[in-house]
Amino acid sequence: MRGSMSAGSSNFDEMFDGSGQTRPAYDEYCRWYNEQPAEFLKRKNREADDSFRRTGITFNVYGEDAAEERLIPFDMVPRIITANEWRKVSRGIEQRVRALNSFLYDLYHRQEIVRAGRLPERLLRKNDAWLANMVGFTPPGGIYTHIVGIDLVRTGPDEFFVLEDNARTPSGVSYMLENRETMMGMFPDLFSRIAVESVSNYPRRLARSLAACVPPAFTGGKPTVAVLTPGIYNSAYFEHAFLADQMGAELVEGSDLRVVGGRVQMRTTLGYKPIDVLYRRVDDDYLDPLTFNPDSALGVPGIMDVYRAGGITIANAPGTGVADDKAIYSFMPEIVEFYTGEKPLLPNVQTWRCADKDSLAYVLDNLAELVVKEVHGSGGYGMLIGPTSSKREIAAFREKLVAKPDNYIAQPTLALSTCPIYTAKGLAPRHLDLRPFVLVSPDGIDITPGGLTRVALKKGSLVVNSSQGGGTKDTWVLKD
Amino acid sequence: MLGRTAHSLFWMFRYLERAENTARLLEAALRMALTRDLVTAEAEWRSVIATLGLQRAYEALHDGYDGVSVWNFVLRGPSNPGNVRQMFGAVRSNARTARINISGDVWEAVNENWMKLDALLVRPVGQMAVGEVLTAIRRAGTQVHGAFDGSMLRDEGYHFSRAGTFIERADSTARILDMKYFLLLPSLSYVGSSLDTGQWEQVLRSVAGARVYSWLNAGQIEARGIVEFVVLDDRFPRSLAFCRNALRDNLAALARMHGVEGRSNVLMRDADTRISHLCVDQIFEAGLHEFLIDFLNRNAAIAQAVAQDYRFHT
Numbered sequence: 001m002r003g004s005m006s007a008g009s010s011n012f013d014e015m016f017d018g019s020g021q022t023r024p025a026y027d028e029y030c031r032w033y034n035e036q037p038a039e040f041l042k043r044k045n046r047e048a049d050d051s052f053r054r055t056g057i058t059f060n061v062y063g064e065d066a067a068e069e070r071l072i073p074f075d076m077v078p079r080i081i082t083a084n085e086w087r088k089v090s091r092g093i094e095q096r097v098r099a100l101n102s103f104l105y106d107l108y109h110r111q112e113i114v115r116a117g118r119l120p121e122r123l124l125r126k127n128d129a130w131l132a133n134m135v136g137f138t139p140p141g142g143i144y145t146h147i148v149g150i151d152l153v154r155t156g157p158d159e160f161f162v163l164e165d166n167a168r169t170p171s172g173v174s175y176m177l178e179n180r181e182t183m184m185g186m187f188p189d190l191f192s193r194i195a196v197e198s199v200s201n202y203p204r205r206l207a208r209s210l211a212a213c214v215p216p217a218f219t220g221g222k223p224t225v226a227v228l229t230p231g232i233y234n235s236a237y238f239e240h241a242f243l244a245d246q247m248g249a250e251l252v253e254g255s256d257l258r259v260v261g262g263r264v265q266m267r268t269t270l271g272y273k274p275i276d277v278l279y280r281r282v283d284d285d286y287l288d289p290l291t292f293n294p295d296s297a298l299g300v301p302g303i304m305d306v307y308r309a310g311g312i313t314i315a316n317a318p319g320t321g322v323a324d325d326k327a328i329y330s331f332m333p334e335i336v337e338f339y340t341g342e343k344p345l346l347p348n349v350q351t352w353r354c355a356d357k358d359s360l361a362y363v364l365d366n367l368a369e370l371v372v373k374e375v376h377g378s379g380g381y382g383m384l385i386g387p388t389s390s391k392r393e394i395a396a397f398r399e400k401l402v403a404k405p406d407n408y409i410a411q412p413t414l415a416l417s418t419c420p421i422y423t424a425k426g427l428a429p430r431h432l433d434l435r436p437f438v439l440v441s442p443d444g445i446d447i448t449p450g451g452l453t454r455v456a457l458k459k460g461s462l463v464v465n466s467s468q469g470g471g472t473k474d475t476w477v478l479k480d
Numbered sequence: 481m482l483g484r485t486a487h488s489l490f491w492m493f494r495y496l497e498r499a500e501n502t503a504r505l506l507e508a509a510l511r512m513a514l515t516r517d518l519v520t521a522e523a524e525w526r527s528v529i530a531t532l533g534l535q536r537a538y539e540a541l542h543d544g545y546d547g548v549s550v551w552n553f554v555l556r557g558p559s560n561p562g563n564v565r566q567m568f569g570a571v572r573s574n575a576r577t578a579r580i581n582i583s584g585d586v587w588e589a590v591n592e593n594w595m596k597l598d599a600l601l602v603r604p605v606g607q608m609a610v611g612e613v614l615t616a617i618r619r620a621g622t623q624v625h626g627a628f629d630g631s632m633l634r635d636e637g638y639h640f641s642r643a644g645t646f647i648e649r650a651d652s653t654a655r656i657l658d659m660k661y662f663l664l665l666p667s668l669s670y671v672g673s674s675l676d677t678g679q680w681e682q683v684l685r686s687v688a689g690a691r692v693y694s695w696l697n698a699g700q701i702e703a704r705g706i707v708e709f710v711v712l713d714d715r716f717p718r719s720l721a722f723c724r725n726a727l728r729d730n731l732a733a734l735a736r737m738h739g740v741e742g743r744s745n746v747l748m749r750d751a752d753t754r755i756s757h758l759c760v761d762q763i764f765e766a767g768l769h770e771f772l773i774d775f776l777n778r779n780a781a782i783a784q785a786v787a788q789d790y791r792f793h794t
Contacts (some may be wrong), residue, residue: 267483
C-alpha cells in the first residue's frame with residue numbers, strides 16, 4: 001500500500017509521510033495489513049457491520065421515524081497515537097479541564113474573571129446555558145464537569161488543536177469501548193503483536209469517579225449511582241444502557257423518580273430507594289419541570305431543590321453548558337491562563353467573534369475561506385464551510401450573519417489530518433478528529449488513553465459528525 | 481430492581497409467549513385447512529380469529545374467512561394492533577428497556593430474531609412462505625428461552641420473566657380449549673366420527689401436544705383424555721396444571737426475595753386449592769366452559785396483583 005496514499009496532498013496524513021513512507025506509529029500495523037489476504041479483509045469488513053447490528057449498537061436519528069435505528073459506520077483501520085504524542089496531549093487536556101472547572105466555579109460565585117476585565121460580562125448574560133439557580137451554590141466536592149469530552153483536531157506532526165469543549169453531556173464513549181471490543185474480536189493477532197493501552201476499564205473508572213462525589217446527605221455504605229436516560233427512543237439510549245450496565249448502576253427514567261423526604265428516590269419493586277449520584281443524560285432544560293421547562297416529562301419535579309439542599313449529586317452539574325458556548329471557547333486561552341497561571345499547552349483554533357465589528361468585517365470579506373459556526377450550535381448543524389460551499393449558499397449565510405452577528409464565530413478552514421479508511425478499492429485517506437474522555441473527581445483528573453475517533457467517510461469532507469454520515473475508528477495509544 | 485424494569489421483563493415474556501402461541505394456532509389451522517373441505521377450512525380460519533378475539537377488526541376489513549387473509553391479518557395486519565410483527569416489536573422494546581437486567585445472550589437472541597422476523601413480515605406472506613414464517617416465530621421463542629435458561633441470573637428479574645411466560649401460556653391454553661369446548665363435551669353421537677377426532681387433534685396441535693398425547697395414549701383420541709391431558713397433566717409444559725405449578729413457584733420465590741407476601745400470593749393459593757384436587761369428571765360435571773372462564777379470570781387477577789405488589793406503575 002506504500003505510496004498509494006496521500007503523497008502530494010497538502011494535509012497531514014497520520015499513516016504516511018509526504019513521500020509515502022509509513023510513519024513509525026503505523027509500522028507494525030502496516031506490516032500486518034500487508035500480510036492479510038485481500039479476501040480476508042473484505043470478509044472481516046462485512047462481519048463488523050453484522051456484529052454491530054446484532055449487538056444493537058445503534059443510534060436513533062432525531063426527526064426521523066421513532067423506530068428508525070442506524071449504525072454508526074465503523075472503519076476497521078485503527079487510528080494510532082504514540083505514547084509520546086499522548087503524553088503531550090493529555091497534559092494539555094488536564095490543564096484545560098482543570099481550568100474549565102475553576103472557571104465554572106468562578107462564574108457561579110464571585111466572577112473574578114469578569115471583574116479582572118478578562119471576559120466580557122455580556123457573554124454570560126447572553127448565554128442560554130447560564131443558570132441563575134446555580135449562583136452561590138457549590139456542587140458536592142466542588143466538581144462541575146464530572147465527564148468532559150475534548151474535541152481535538154490535528155494539522156501536523158506536533159500540532160493538535162482544541163476544536164470544541166463538551167462540558168455538558170459528552171457522548172460517544174460507548175463507541176470507544178465497543179470499537180475496541182470489535183477490533184479485538186476480529187483481529188486478536190494484531191493485539192498480540194502491538195502493545196496498545198487498554199480502554200476497557202473506563203466504566204470502572206467512571207463508577208469510582210462518580211462515587212467519589214457523594215452529596216452531604218449520603219448515609220454511608222455503597223453509594224447508589226443511577227444513570228438518567230430520556231428513554232429508549234433517545235439517540236444515545238444504547239450508550240446510557242451500556243454505561244449503566246457496565247458500572248452496575250440503575251438505568252432510570254424521569255417516571256421512576258420522585259422526591260420523597262428530601263431525597264430523590266427511585267421506585268423499585270421493594271418501594272422507594274434514595275439515589276446518591278445521578279449521572280444524567282438529560283439536558284438542563286428537561287431536568288426539573290418545576291424550575292425549568294414545565295412541559296418536561298423527562299425530569300424530576302423538585303430535583304433542583306433537593307440538589308441545592310445537598311440531597312443528591314447531579315453529574316454533570318446543571319449550568320455547565322455555559323462553557324460549551326463557542327463565544328466562550330474563543331476566550332479559552334485567557335481562561336486557562338487566568339486560572340492556572342500557565343500558558344495553554346493545547347492551542348485553540350484561531351477564532352473571530354462576529355460580535356466584534358472589525359472581526360465581522362474580516363469574516364464577511366473572507367467567507368469563502370472560513371468556517372462559520374453558530375455560537376450555541378452542535379452536531380455540525382447550522383454552520384458554513386466556505387471552501388466547500390456554493391456561491392448561493394455563501395450569499396444566504398451572509399444574510400444570516402449580518403442579521404445576527406452575535407450568534408456566530410468564524411475559524412479558518414483547517415487542513416485537518418487524514419487517516420486511511422478501508423474501502424472496496426483499498427485504503428483511502430479521510431479527515432478525522434479525536435474526542436478523548438476525561439473524568440473529574442475530588443481525587444483528580446483521569447484521562448482514558450484513547451478516545452473516540454470520528455472520521456468523514458466522504459472523500460474530502462470535513463464533517464465527521466455521526467448524524468451527518470460520519471463514521472468511527474478504534475483509537476490506539478501505543479504503550480512505551 | 482426498578483418497578484418499571486420488572487414490568488418490562490414481565491411483558492417482554494408475555495409477548496414472546498403470545499407470538500409463539502399465535503404461530504402454533506395458525507400452524508394447526510393451516511394443517512386442518514389443507515386436509516379438509518372448504519367449508520371446514522373457512523370455519524377453522526374463523527375460529528382462529530375468534531380465539532384471538534379479533535372478529536370486529538377483521539370483519540371491518542374482510543367479507544370472508546380464507547387462509548391468506550387471516551394469517552396476514554394476524555401476522556402483520558396494520559389495522560390489527562396486536563399483530564405478531566408488533567408483538568415482536570414489543571418484545572424487543574421491552575428487552576431494550578430492561579437491557580441492563582437481561583444477559584447479553586438473551587438480548588442478542590431477541591435482537592437477531594427481531595431483525596429476521598421484521599424482514600419476513602415487512603411484505604404480505606404468501607402461500608409458499610407462511611410455513612417458513614411460522615417456523616421462524618416458534619424458533620425465535622425457542623432461542624430466547626434457551627439463552628435465558630443458560631445465562632440469566634436467578635434473581636427477581638428471572639422470576640418476573642417466568643411469571644409473564646406462564647401467565648400468558650395458561651391464558652392461551654385456556655382460550656384455545658374454551659373455543660372448542662363444545663367439541664370436547666362427551667356426547668355419544670359424536671364419539672368415533674372422523675370429523676370429530678380431527679377437530680380434537682386440532683386442539684392438541686394448537687397447544688403443541690398432539691404427538692406426545694398420542695404417544696401417551698397409544699393413538700387413542702377421545703375428549704375425556706384430551707381434557708385431562710391439557711388441563712390436569714402436570715408433566716405437559718403447556719397444560720394448565722403445569723403453568724399453575726410453575727407460576728406458584730415463581731411467585732413464592734419473589735415473595736421470599738422481597739421478604740413479604742403480597743396479594744398475588746394470596747390469589748395464587750386460592751386458585752391452587754380450586755384446581756389441585758380436581759379430576760376430569762368433576763370438570764365435566766360442573767361444566768368445562770364455566771371451569772375455563774373461572775380459570776381465565778383468576779389468571780388475569782393474579783397478573784394484576786403482581787403488577788401492584790411489585791410497583792410496576794406509579
